[in-house]
Amino acid sequence: MAAITASMVAELRAKTDAPMMECKKALTEADGDMAKAEELLRVKLGTKAGKAASRVTAEGVVAAAINGTTGAMIEVNCETDFVTKNDSFLALANAAAKLIAEHNPADIAALGALPYEQETFGPTLEDVRKGLIGKIGENMSFRRFQRWANGGQLAAYLHGTRIGVVVEFDGHATAAKDVAMHDAAIKPGALTPADVP
Template sequence: MAEITAKMVADLRASTGLGMMECKKALVEAEGNMEKAEEILRIKSGAKAGKLAGRTAAEGVLACAIEGKTGALVEVNCETDFVAKDAGFVAFAQSVAKTAATQKPATVEELSALVEDERKAVIAKLGENMSVRRFQLIETSGNLVAYIHGSLATEGVLVEYTGSEDVARKIGMHIVAAKPQCVREDQVDAATVEKERHIYTEQAVASGKPAEIAAKMVEGRIKKFLAEVSLNGQAFVMNPDQTVAQFAKENNTEILSFVRYKVGDGIEKKAVDYAAEVAAAAKV
């Protein structure tokens, strides 16, 4: 019998959309024959899930669950915005978030395995491929609050804080709108800062300014950049006359950390020419 490699399992999972353990068992049963293993999975798990697995799932929703001192923000994808609005799909996403918060899986694969039976049932009902794309947990000794923006639930944030829940929620709304990279300036990635410094330095030199003045220009622009990308330094969207840090401090609140997601970030959506598809189908 051929050796069952991790790549074989991954390839089968990619082509069927089913769980890793199911794929591995099918490959063992098929003695390493990929085509036979896929057939076994389609017979056992349903043809619909197998046939749909190759389609890009770039729509979807965010869901958040807070269980005690643990919170989870998850992104669950589907193929169309129509299904993304379906109550059954939204309920599945909420269930995934609760599973993440209570079971605390270490990886997306672990979380996906925990909800696999439920996922297949929703696929069978709604007729679209769907997947758990990503999630993040925050475990804290402080407090947690979530904000999911709008009825489409495509942008959201989970915030760790001390102090006022109402203030933290308002800052969560700011985070979704202003998209900071981190809470404090000293948390900005050093490589990113150096890249910006290099750009500003080259611009200052090209302007013909004396070295001393150019150096001050660079430092000023770096300071402005750090304020723009860190939460505490940003002008608060509900009152631009004060920074987020000032708003939090005057309300005895501190933001410790956050995780912000937007559905589909980084996914390359496939352009579908429906007219061409219909024309091609007509020729068959």
């Protein structure tokens, strides 16, 4: 049986972002084999994600990504408001918004299948979501998203992480952002010219 050193545990933790004790247990079970320990952790974190899947995700954040004439907004939910402040959770939400704007997935399943540049938990966005569930211990879900690519300029305003507005405009970006802020504050009765009575 190989001796498990603190540096081995630290290296596995850096690779997988899993809790220290989980890393130590995986290394012990893998008899010091780093690759085998990584795979054990992926399976274990995936199992935790399966157990968490039935729990309600009533809290969450809104993230937006705007790139000139293309934009996206997504709502990513979790179980408690503590997780909404977690840097890894916020990074997941922002990455999802960016991927939606770039790739135009048809639905949540297609979004989850998109490649994610950070491969700590796996190569897709869904793998990363499941890995974060295992790491943080709470269920997380991509609830809904919207993508815009109508040819007009887009501006977004996020009020904290709970309210988001995207507006299409011709003219000044500052004025568009002010309109988006106003829309977030007053919840207008009409969102498009066709909606005005």
